[in-house]
Amino acid sequence: MTTPPPRTASRGFWGKELEKNEKKLHTARLVTVIVFTAVLGLVFLLLLVLPKHAGELSPLEFRSLQEFPWKTGGSNNSAQRIAEDVVTGEFSAHTDKFLEDHFPGRKFFIALNAYTMRLTGRNADQAVVRGRNGRLYDAVLRIDEEQLEKNVSRLNGFAEENGLRMAYVNVPTSALTVTEELPRLSLEYHDAEAISFIREHTGAYVPDLISLFKAQPDPGRLMYRTDHHWTMEGAYLCYCDLARELGFEAVPSSDYNAEGYDFYGSYYRKAGLWQTPPDTLEIWRSPALENAKVTVGWGSSAAVYTGVYDETKLVPGEVDRYAAYLYSNNPVTVIENPEGNGRAVMMVKDSFGNSIAPLIASAYSTVVMIDTRYFRGIEPAPSEYVSEYGITDLIVVFGTDSSVSDVFINFLR
Numbered sequence: 001m002t003t004p005p006p007r008t009a010s011r012g013f014w015g016k017e018l019e020k021n022e023k024k025l026h027t028a029r030l031v032t033v034i035v036f037t038a039v040l041g042l043v044f045l046l047l048l049v050l051p052k053h054a055g056e057l058s059p060l061e062f063r064s065l066q067e068f069p070w071k072t073g074g075s076n077n078s079a080q081r082i083a084e085d086v087v088t089g090e091f092s093a094h095t096d097k098f099l100e101d102h103f104p105g106r107k108f109f110i111a112l113n114a115y116t117m118r119l120t121g122r123n124a125d126q127a128v129v130r131g132r133n134g135r136l137y138d139a140v141l142r143i144d145e146e147q148l149e150k151n152v153s154r155l156n157g158f159a160e161e162n163g164l165r166m167a168y169v170n171v172p173t174s175a176l177t178v179t180e181e182l183p184r185l186s187l188e189y190h191d192a193e194a195i196s197f198i199r200e201h202t203g204a205y206v207p208d209l210i211s212l213f214k215a216q217p218d219p220g221r222l223m224y225r226t227d228h229h230w231t232m233e234g235a236y237l238c239y240c241d242l243a244r245e246l247g248f249e250a251v252p253s254s255d256y257n258a259e260g261y262d263f264y265g266s267y268y269r270k271a272g273l274w275q276t277p278p279d280t281l282e283i284w285r286s287p288a289l290e291n292a293k294v295t296v297g298w299g300s301s302a303a304v305y306t307g308v309y310d311e312t313k314l315v316p317g318e319v320d321r322y323a324a325y326l327y328s329n330n331p332v333t334v335i336e337n338p339e340g341n342g343r344a345v346m347m348v349k350d351s352f353g354n355s356i357a358p359l360i361a362s363a364y365s366t367v368v369m370i371d372t373r374y375f376r377g378i379e380p381a382p383s384e385y386v387s388e389y390g391i392t393d394l395i396v397v398f399g400t401d402s403s404v405s406d407v408f409i410n411f412l413r
Contacts (some may be wrong), residue, residue: 037374049064068211129175134276135220137182138173140190141173143193144404151407155409156204162383163392165392167190167204167245167396169395169398170294171210172210173196173400175207176192176210176225177213195208195210207245209238225276226268227266227279231281233364248341251363253284256285261283283314288362289308292335293336294335298380309325310325326358334359340362343365344367346370346391347368350398372407375408381413
């Protein structure tokens with residue numbers, strides 16, 4: 001019997017195919033590693049060579065970009081301070097934030113994420129909700145009834161202690177008044193519940209702005225599309241309502257000369273939807289407002305201006321144009337109008353009050369604005385202003401978020 005010849009080491013057809021596939025897989029992995037390494041290298045190179053804007057104001061987000069990690073400690077940048085930051089983890093956190101703020105193409109990736117979230121149906125879960133016609137809405141706010149009760153009680157007490165007639169203006173979110181532009185999928189907002197709670201727990205006059213605004217032919221003109229504030233038209237409607245209740249004469253809107261400026265607001269800065277068209281911020285001018293004396297601060301550190309608008313915030317390229325109203329937010333601002341009705345009023349307010357205050361000042365001789373968010377207990381007590389100026393009326397102007405949060409109402413004394 002003849003012995004068959006030995007078989008070769010050939011792996012046959014399937015063995016050759018397997019070998020080819022292994023080579024292809026190896027090549028693909030190698031290409032992936034090379035591309036990934038190249039991308040990382042390119043990003044690292046761009047981080048090194050691209051100009052940094054550390055500490056500068058981001059015009060899209062309206063916040064200061066992260067400083068270099070070793071500069072975060074201010075003037076105290078010793079080796080000991082840096083070592084302490086390394087041990088506590090602060091240095092690492094600042095480094096992460098610095099890299100995030102200066103990542104190449106960062107604005108593009110923010111926008112990509114924002115539009116992707118919307119297109120994939122996660123719009124309602126975001127801090128800013130995109131509605132129709134380019135309108136942006138705030139996320140649903142949880143109502144903290146315990147804090148709301150504390151705030152209302154303290155305001156009631158301050159008014160009673162000083163013999164003041166009080167009106168409490170709670171400005172609702174635009175989602176309660178501009179409902180036709182809400183997205184199809186949206187959550188339930190609770191501002192109406194907060195307003196009802198305020199009305200039930202105070203003897204003050206509480207205007208029903210939700211009904212008032214919704215009754216207008218075009219409620220969308222009363223609230224900004226890219227910002228949480230009301231427009232001058234919205235503020236004027238409230239002003240006229242307060243005039244009827246508090247017994248002062250409202251200046252006709254025709255007596256003002258309105259000027260418009262492009263404006264991007266707080267929703268725009270948060271959302272990352274950079275293709276949203278701008279709003280128009282209006283400045284309502286009149287001779288009385290141009291000549292009014294505005295004192296910001298108190299004592300020897302007070303700054304005195306003529307006119308209720310900060311013109312430096314209206315120049316081209318300015319980011320925060322809403323700050324043009326009464327020189328932004330300050331603990332104490334006093335407006336004196338020689339052409340007023342001889343009466344004095346105190347406004348306890350958040351930023352909503354800044355745009356309605358010029359209208360109030362058109363009627364009253366003196367408006368004392370108190371922003372408790374910036375009080376630190378070193379300013380003169382608000383009751384001292386009541387005595388000094390002979391104040392008889394108190395107007396509270398808060399957005400719902402201020403009504404239900406700790407806005408340092410205890411500084412009212």
